[in-house]
Amino acid sequence: MKIWKTLFLAATMLATSGAAWAGQAPGALASPDVPISHHDRVYAAEQFSNTVSVTDPVDNRLLGVIRLGDPQPGNFSPLYKGQVLVHGMGYSPDHHTLVVVSIGSNSVTFIDTATNAVKHTTYIGRSPHEAFFTPDGKEVWVTVRGENYISVLDPGSFEEKTRITTPNGPGMQMFSPDGKYGYICSSFNPETDVVSVAEHKIIARVKQESPFCPNIAVTPEGDQVWFTLKDTGKTQVFDARPPFNPIKTIDTGPITNHVNFAHTAKGTFAYVTVGGLNEVKVFRTDDFSQVATIPVGNLPHGVWPSGDGTRVYVGLENADALAAIDSATNKVIANVPIGQAPQAIAYVPNAAPDPDERQNLQTLGVAGQVAHLALAPKERPEGGKAPTSVSLFDQGLIQILQASVTGLQPKQKYVLALAEHADGSGPLQPLAAFMTNPAGSAIVNAAGPIRQIVDQTSKLYKRYLVIASGEAAMPGEPVQIETR
Template identity: 70%
Template structure:
């Protein structure tokens, strides 16, 4: 009898040991949480701002299950009586893994979705241009950073109604919580300051200096020791002590358009995965000495990043490739890329999201959301037989034309230019930029010499020469629309 009890105890302990060790715990949970092996019950969700969809992916075979359509594409969503969501962007989930919180920037909303059925349970409207939403570790509250204003909207975790506001520096970008639920960390997208707030009484108890104003993303390590955040404007990543006095531990250059960061714990240690949009890479850093452990090429404009429940994989949304990439964290190699909706932003991995059934209710096919054309821009080197410029850059400026039906949304992830300078995206008569320019959008580069440029129109037909339209070529010129300077980037083959 004693032997039987001992055997049962050993078996129970083995069941709690994941492939990378016992009680590894993955963000946003605590290190004491058991690992949850990858299964068909898990789901990876991506928030897609131009198709206004949430794509749902099965991580076992990295297959798209379907999309939750929260809104329509352009120009339908321009109507004054439109009721759908616009610019689906941010994402979080409840501690019990039963509820997804999806932020839509354009319609100022947080949509709460049942993970088991994909049904919308509630929509809460908050202030101007919310960015991210996440449940507190006890599930009692949902904090929403209202980036267009100067506060965090606090919603009730059950009714989803707003119950209070926490005033913070203008432009709060994202919030995440310490694993023990004591602190909330809120970085800013408009001011160079991150604040630390006590969850119990909503009081600011700490201030952390950001190297620059534009922080889009923040993550806490499961051991409760560190907080990492990215700075998209300067291409940097900072780390600070998760406990008082919240001292900065490290600040480092990570690369242009440093987007999101998340934490993985496995047999090799604890690591921060940072998506570098301007280099089309994910960089992996050790959390003990902050050394660079790996650089992983993934595809155009990596954005959101989230680990599986056992830390064996990391998932990355590719904003300018409409793809979801899976990375094996022990080898740091890409093992799969699957199609999703247009311009994925935040992503989350939710273990046991579908406890029973096939989880396909209320899902639709990609449809027009899966249609996109891709181009690249770079310094002109030679002109090939097709008349298009050719040349090999490590990470040329990527261009995506997201089909909206009659028109497209154009998104250009510009890299390799002079910092803090005015430029013009335009159409040229010739592949080398010669002839009169037709301006599309004027923009200013950030301190890292990068920019994200958007426009709408029937642009694909023009740059491809479709439907008997005279072909023109995308170029970037220095200067302003009323006085363009020399051509600095041209459309590549």
């Protein structure tokens, strides 16, 4: 029986191995679709639990997590060797290797998709952000966002073979389906660069309407490049071919984050995650009309289509979940609990030769422990939505608090603080100071033993989360308070 099963699995993989990119982004439209099967995997890079979750898309079931690092404060030690702030993700054209970028430990981890085992970890420059294989599989390009270059790695030796100099803060790169061009947007400068992959040279520059681009994608037709502007809440489109002219700018909403494409019988559609609205917006790529707005949950971040375009998966950063969208109806059909603060998502068809393989996977453990709150103005209209969502991620000894803040004045200083009373009155204990972006939004983080905001058993030490105007040394009046 075991021999028959092995032969069956081998035949299945052989029959579908030619469909490397599955006709969906980041591959070419001409590639055939790969129907959803138990051989497929949905991966999510989880920033605060330092894990990669592994989900079976057939029944939308979490199989386990690949633990790359420890939670705080264990990873503060100078002797610590694990990964910190697991964030970016890409995969090889043959679907055998996953690459995972960890911002805090300046690393790229290579994982065998068949066994979930770490093959190698390469350490590179300061604060890398995203990584992806070139379409021929011969190189891995990594945006070193804390510096000014792309680190080009050899996936065979795992070593850096060269660098491509860019303006400071390259955010993400993606490639044309034919492998001719690489497109690199910036997180610090209003410029997206077009690079000749063969020559590793910048051949064109496209103006970004603002400096902060976190994500970029190319249509499977290879005719358009879409990139997001997180600071202004917009999405830009330009021609993927020379002379790389701008095509369209779309006002998508506060904390616009990732974009990707699903090709169906009705055409090619762009799915854009809008964290400040807790929505995914869907646009046609031919006339740029918006065809759907999908409520998905708190702070949608990464997005990736299935191999046949029938589903689109979205990581919910402040809900510790993976949302599955049916692309035919543009409705959420499943919600999968995963690790803490998912960032990048990757759907990899035929990643698992043996669908029953569970080695090197662990349970969520403490990574599954989180509390959710919301903040809203004191004078919020009845029935109005709370603009700010908050997650309190349990790290064991301490907690990490992350607030997806919206609804404030643009480019103003604020303080996230604890108040003694539910209405925000009394002395304030600052947790984090921040400034809003041009869209009046911000992602705010704090860490410490701050269970008192959710501890219902201790009335003496109970505190309430607020946002006040001003600075930490002298906070003003609260402008948003906890909702109950």
